[in-house]
Amino acid sequence: MAVSTNGGGFSSRRRSASALSEINVTPFVDVALVLLIIFMLTAHVMEFGIEIDVPKVRAVKESAQDLPIVQISKDGLVYLNKDEVNINDLGRVIHTKFGGKAKAVYVRADKDTVFNPIAQVLSELGAQGFQVNVVTQPEEATRRK
Known part of the structure; x- marks a missing residue:
């Protein structure tokens, strides 16, 4: 003062x-x-909360043959690990080929594919109880080409 x-x-x-x-x-x-x-x-x-040290483990690399990968071509054809499959039989084929160890399915679709086959595949896999993972490519990788 x-x-x-x-x-x-x-x-x-x-x-x-x-x-x-x-x-x-x-x-x-x-x-x-x-x-x-x-x-x-x-x-x-x-905002980030408490910092926690997560234990480190060795990463186990699974080969592409061990994972169910559903691919959808531009023409709407559906492939399961390079073998053509009918959309309606997709869940059954995954169960017989991979047994009970397949809980997640990876879906790759061509960017020019119409949405109807993709929606049918996602619906079929969801009805069979699979966890669906959609495979995409980062934008940076596509720009480099």
């Missing part, structure tokens, strides 16, 4: 009775801005 008074003398005595008290708000604004910056930085870090 600052008090403004001028030097001594008769005129200062007269002014001291009517001296104006002013609060200097500059330090208050400085502290408020520093707290605001600290809050903004810590709020961003708090």
Whole structure:
């Protein structure tokens, strides 16, 4: 808190009775801005939650023959690991070829394929209880070619 008074003398005595008290708000604004910056930085870090070290394991690479991969050509033909399959028999063929170990099926479709065969394949696989994963290609990889 600052008090403004001028030097001594008769005129200062007269002014001291009517001296104006002013609060200097500059330090208050400085502290408020520093707290605001600290809050903004810590709020961003708090969004991510607690940092946890996840245990590391060796990755097991599965070959493409061990995974059921359904491919749909531009013409609407459906293939299961390079063998042509009827859409209606797709679930049964996957069960017989891969047994009970196939829980997830990867679906690859040509970008120019009409949606109807893709919808039929997804519907058939969903009805058979498979987890369906759609395979895509990142945009960067397609731009490099």
